[in-house]
Amino acid sequence: MSVRAQLGSLRRQMLSSAYSRQVPLGARGPIVSFAFDDFPRTALTSGGRILKSCGARGTYYTAIGLMNSSNDLGEQFRTEDLDSLLADGHELASHTFGHVSCRSVSLSTFIREVEKGRRAIQEITGQVDSGNFAFPFGEVTLNAKRALGKCVASCRGIWQGLNGPEVDLNLLRANSLYGDRDKNNWVEELIVENERQKSWLIFYSHDVRDTPSRFGCTPALLEFAVSCALGRNARILTVAEVVAELGGSACVGTRVLGAVL
Numbered sequence: 708m709s710v711r712a713q714l715g716s717l718r719r720q721m722l723s724s725a726y727s728r729q730v731p732l733g734a735r736g737p738i739v740s741f742a743f744d745d746f747p748r749t750a751l752t753s754g755g756r757i758l759k760s761c762g763a764r765g766t767y768y769t770a771i772g773l774m775n776s777s778n779d780l781g782e783q784f785r786t787e788d789l790d791s792l793l794a795d796g797h798e799l800a801s802h803t804f805g806h807v808s809c810r811s812v813s814l815s816t817f818i819r820e821v822e823k824g825r826r827a828i829q830e831i832t833g834q835v836d837s838g839n840f841a842f843p844f845g846e847v848t849l850n851a852k853r854a855l856g857k858c859v860a861s862c863r864g865i866w867q868g869l870n871g872p873e874v875d876l877n878l879l880r881a882n883s884l885y886g887d888r889d890k891n892n893w894v895e896e897l898i899v900e901n902e903r904q905k906s907w908l909i910f911y912s913h914d915v916r917d918t919p920s921r922f923g924c925t926p927a928l929l930e931f932a933v934s935c936a937l938g939r940n941a942r943i944l945t946v947a948e949v950v951a952e953l954g955g956s957a958c959v960g961t962r963v964l965g966a967v968l
Contacts, residue, residue: 719866721849722847722848722849722852722878723866723875723878725849725852725853726849726852726853726856726877727875727877727878728856728875728876728877729873729874729875729876730873730874730876730953730954731872731873731874732870732871732872732873732874732905732906732907732953733872734905735907735949735952735953736871736901736904736905736906736907736941737898737901737902737904737905737906737907737908737939737940737941737942738906738907738908738941738942738943738944738949739898739901739907739908739909739910739932739936739941739942739943739944740765740766740907740908740909740910740943740944740945740946740949741754741758741763741765741766741884741910741911741912741929741932741933741943742765742766742767742768742800742841742863742881742909742910742911742912742946743765743766743767743768743911743912743913743915744768744802744841744843744911744912744913745768745769745770745773745780745783745802745806745913746767746768746769746783746784746913747780747781747782747783747784747913747914747915747923748781748782748783748784748785748788749781749782749914749915749916749923750765750767750784750912750913750914750915751767751784751788751791751792751797752788753915753916753926753929754912754915754926754929755791755792755795755797757915757926757929757930757933758797758933758943759795759796761933761934761937761943763933763943764795764796764797764798764943764945765797765798765945766797766798766800766837766839766945766946766947767792767797767798767799767800768800768801768802768839768840768841768863768911769784769789769799769800769801769802769824769828769836770802770803770804770805770806770824770843771804771824771827771828771831772803772804772805772806772824772827773805773806774786779920780913780914780920780922780923781914781916781920781923786831789828789831789832790832793832793834797945798837798839798945798946798947798948799828799832799834799836799837800836800837800838800839800840800841800946800947801821801824801825801828801836801837801839801840801841801859802824802840802841802843803817803820803821803823803824803843804820804821804823804824804827805820805823805824806843807820807843808842808843808844808846809842809843809846809847809848809850809851810846810848811846814848814850814851814854817851818854818855821840821855837860837945837946837947838859838860838861838947838950839859839860839861839862839863839946839947839950840855840859840861840862840863841862841863841864841881841911842862842863842864842865844865845864845865845866847862847864847878852877852878855877856876856877860876860947860950861876861877861879861946861950862876862877862878862879863878863879863881863909863911863946864878864879864880864881865881865883865911866878866880866881867880867881867882867883868880868882869900869901869904869906869907869908870906870907870908870909871904871905871906871907872904872906874907874953876950876953879909879946880909881909881910881911882897882908882909882910882911883910883911883912883922884910884911884912884924884928884929884932885912885919885921885922885923885924886919886924886925886928887919887924887925887927887928888925888927888928888931890924890928891928891931894910894928894931894932894935895935898932898935898936898939898941899939901939901941902939902940902941907949908936908941909946910932912924912929915929
């Protein structure tokens with residue numbers, strides 16, 4: 708292992724252990740959650756449709772500043788998509804306002820971005836977000852983990868792994884669902900291991916289309932993952948549903964800065 712890889716591993720270990728908010732998963736597993744970050748329209752029009760057809764719902768970590776724009780993930784969500792998302796019973800979670808990394812700005816600026824994103828969700832939809840948050844780009848700092856952990860129901864990263872038997876609500880583990888059916892074996896192995904450990908598996912992706920970006924997946928891969936999870940006796944729940952079972956509660960307020968700095 709290179710020196711860089713060793714340092715990266717040590718940093719992840721430090722971030723995983725510090726400022727944790729551990730709660731026992733107990734006998735609630737196996738659970739599988741499907742999350743979409745940013746979010747591109749296809750995550751709802753295609754991904755949401757797939758989940759709904761199976762009686763399941765997803766968690767959408769939303770950066771309001773991306774609304775009505777387009778990028779390499781395709782067309783981003785529109786205002787009406789937020790209404791459709793909520794009407795279909797999916798979870799609307801937060802992802803900062805402008806998709807800002809906590810490693811690129813000061814802590815105070817980052818927290819303001821989180822607050823701005825949560826306020827914007829409430830102003831546009833008339834409802835507060837679920838209280839669950841995902842770090843843009845999966846980038847985490849100790850200060851950001853400490854600060855947000857006091858004010859949101861959960862924080863999610865992009866480090867692979869299963870959540871359990873102890874779940875750190877300040878840094879949930881998640882696994883990228885990228886690509887096409889060539890990833891079927893890997894997806895199935897992960898779901899089988901999740902069943903064996905009776906833990907909580909979170910998948911995340913971005914766009915869902917036949918020719919996805921490198922951060923998205925095909926409808927075929929998502930359909931396979933959902934059907935495989937159901938076939939292995941997993942409950943498919945949103946992040947909010949799991950957090951509620953664990954005794955957590957959404958932070959309905961959007962004022963974070965004064966409480967943590």
